[in-house]
Amino acid sequence: MLVNGKWTEDWQPVQATDAKGGFVRQVSSFRNWVTPDGSAGPTGESGFQAEAGRYHLYVALICPWASRTLITRKLKTLDDVISVSVVEPALSDQGWRFGDFPGANRDDLNGASYVHEIYTRADATFTGRATVPVLWDKERKTIVNNESADIVRMLNSGFGALADESVDLYPEALRNDIDALNERIYPSLNNGVYRTGFATTQVAYEEAFHGVFAMLDELETRLAASGPFLTGGTFTEADIRLFVTLIRFDAAYYGLFKCNRQRLADYPALSAYTKRVLDLPGVRDTVSIDHIKHGYYSIKSLNPHRIVPVGPDLSALGL
Ligand SMILES: N[C@@H](CCC(=O)N[C@@H](CS)C(=O)NCC(=O)O)C(=O)O
Structure with a gap:
């Protein structure tokens, strides 16, 4: 994780546990909202107006939270409005990495090798886990929001006529x-x-x-x-x-x-x-069983030899 803007230790899946040994997920820290007129959303500050080409999503196809945002982008037909980079599925010792795994991309936008660099670009003293999804503002060169629940809602209603307004995912x-x-x-x-x-x-x-x-x-x-x-x-x-x-x-x-x-x-x-x-329409494009299997089975503490299973047979789903 990042401590005061510096990558500190090899990536571990569990950062915090409760009294019974249960896994505790970190609370997201960038909570600004894109809105049609740039006014502030339910949390955070103003100044993030909806514009075609201004925002970028960093995602992992293994990650269910990131996939929520990718599906919303598809269903709201925001493909041409919001660009996307996909990280490699396997978590490296420095967390999510950009690279050449099939279906993954290099980071052409910020030239980062790891997602944690995106976080320190937004906040040089950031402390916490460098999670995906990240919604990045190319204009202000900062993270708008890293909480998928918020990103889904702002993709649903924050982009006004730039999105398909006949689709409402939160009526x-x-x-x-x-x-x-x-x-x-x-x-x-x-x-x-x-x-x-x-x-x-x-x-x-x-x-x-x-x-x-x-x-x-x-x-x-x-x-x-x-x-x-x-x-x-x-x-x-x-x-x-x-x-x-x-x-x-x-x-x-x-x-x-x-x-x-x-x-x-x-x-x-x-x-x-x-x-x-x-x-x-579009949902199947957001699903990569190859990324899902390579990603989860790369978690060393659960699968030390990182062997990726051949099965299961998902042909009933057309996968
Ligand atoms: N609250 C976040 C959670 C996101 C999250 O936990 N993402 C995981 C991947 S599924 C992650 O990036 N983990 C990297 C890490 O914890 O270092 C959201 O819903 O957006």
Whole structure:
């Protein structure tokens, strides 16, 4: 991680644990918002007006949080408005690295070798983990925001007519439902799989494991009873947040994170739902099973020899 702007130690997946040995994720620190007129958003300062070509996303295709933002960019048809760089899937000793892995890019914008350099370019004394996604402002040469939940919302409504305004991923009438779903799905499932995989005690592992499957069971019943999406007929950001975890489940979480009570493929309604989301225009372009497998299985503390599994067979999803 970075301490006072200096890279300090080899990258480790777990920075903080709770009293029971459970994995604790760092809180994001750049919280400004792009808005149609440049006024301040719900947090942070003003001065980030929506403009075509001004903003850039740094992402990893292995990362579910970064993938949320990539999917939103696609669905809002912001491809020509916001440029993207994809890091290599394997975490290096200095965290995310730019390079030549198929599907990854060099950093043509800032000429950085590692994502942590983007952070110190924005704040020379930054302390914390250099996470993706990062929304970068080419004009002010700084990070606008590094919290995917915020970035999804600003891509949804901060770019006005530069985006497809007929798509609303956070419609007013569904906000309570979406917020309630997010609040439960994030701890038990999105972050729950990480808490399962990175637990350092049996108690923390089992608690997280049961939370993951209780939520999957509940969502299976919900989607079998009423769909096609989480809130019914409208596809929303809650679906994006669920999808990014489901699509990684059999390839990474089932094996590496020991979430192995059953596979996504063993849940008929959740599998059909995953395929439905994958088939929305542009979504498939944001998914690389190759990056997902190489990325997760590169985590040395969980897989010391870094062998990448050949399976699973994901042909039912067309992957
Ligand atoms: N709160 C952040 C979390 C992002 C996050 O944890 N990203 C992970 C990848 S999945 C990361 O970059 N980890 C690198 C590190 O922790 O050093 C968000 O949702 O945007």
